[in-house]
């Protein structure tokens with residue numbers, strides 16, 4: 001189960017969504033871990049992000065300046081190269097695998113050949 005950052009509701013991991021405090025349209029903050037949190041469908045879609053609660057939880061986790069920091073970062077024009085995307089994908093896959101392993105959850109999907117290759121390169125390069 002995953003906990004929604006906004007309302008605290010526990011949602012099955014297969015049904016949880018990735019809520020972005022700053023819109024995912026802003027590339028410079030789109031993949032920041034400080035901007036991306038598990039969120040239930042009701043908060044993410046139904047309440048358009050449920051931002052008041054989202055903001056309170058972010059501030060409790062990262063301090064009162066986090067909202068301004070994210071807003072400032074969002075103003076910078078973000079641009080990623082293909083290599084940047086591969087690095088981000090590799091890091092995300094590695095973190096997901098670690099979290100699943102820590103919680104004793106088996107993967108319910110099969111990684112494609114390219115995903116396995118990206119993960120292998122990421123782990124070889126950065127770990």
Ligand SMILES: [Zn+2]
Nearest residue numbers: 004007040043
């Ligand atoms: Zn929620």
